[in-house]
Amino acid sequence: MASLKEQVDTAIRSYLSTLQVRVWRGRESGEFRTYEVPRLESQTVLDVVTYIQRSLDPTLSYRFACRVGVCGSCAMTVNGKARWTCRTHVARVAEGDQIEIAPLANLPVIKDLVADMSRFFDKWAQAKGQFHGTRTRAGDFARVLPESRQRQAVDAAIECIGCGVCYSSCDVVAWNPDYLGPAALNRAWTLVNDVRDTARVARLAAVAGDAGCHACHTHMSCTERCPKNLVPTASIAGLKRAVAAAALKGEL
């Protein structure tokens, strides 16, 4: 076991090792401001932002809730890539002692690191991301067979936490602001495969065409960056096939 002196030395060395953190301050227009943050073991990017807000500059705005990768609120652009900050270790992303933290791209900035997610979630609604069933609370449970083809097809896709990393990373969203984006389309794909849902054709029509799944160029940035390791590209490809089949049958 390390002596008290060694423990103190380690603590001092750790404290003296600092990160140079460039943080976006402002709204659509603004500037990066640099903060010095002590580097600690197992430190996450969210820890860094929290330290700045609590110890250096209480006017810094950012968004978080669960801190454990469940809620999807804390996504930001870290060194140019969208990431969930609560599960991103500084050691993995720091370039030397430098980190740059900005709000999510492809969304308006409310203030500092807080992006306006309205457009992102409005597109879930446009893609008919709501479930429409026939049963009431009085009815029996619906039985969805875990081994069925449709349930297997969305086994990963249903785990989306709505963090917006895919939307922020998507080139097509940047080029075509009407594009629904990977998360909304992924959500639609889960419902298209839900045997209880009754709005299949309306949903396929909602996700079709120039602003829908057919706009995807399969760059796979969404899949590359998804913190949950989901494959929205596969969901979108599934929608393309389902919509094309419906169009050829004259259902759209």
Add this chain to the structure above:
Amino acid sequence: MNTRTQVLLWTAQRASAAVLGLCVLIHLVTMIYAVKNGLTAAEVLGRTRGNTGWAAFYALFVAAIAVHAPIGLRTILSEMLGWRGAALDFFVLALGIALALWGWRAVWGVFVV
């Protein structure tokens, strides 16, 4: 343009891409064969004129290009220049017709006249 037409355009572009893949392969193999054997232009024309099979093949090649290129260009212009709407649709339709007419005219010159 309604959604169904947009989807059918996407489907047409995928289908024409499949045709183009095959056509380009056959075309390249034929060209390499012709060049390696040192055929002159006159000798090539002597073999192509009156050949209904090759005329049909290249007519199909041109049709696939005339379908594929304008649909792709429509997306590129829309995403890179922000050009959308009916004017863009008419522009790429005109381009598709022009490509088909120019291409079929060449097929006519090489295989029929």
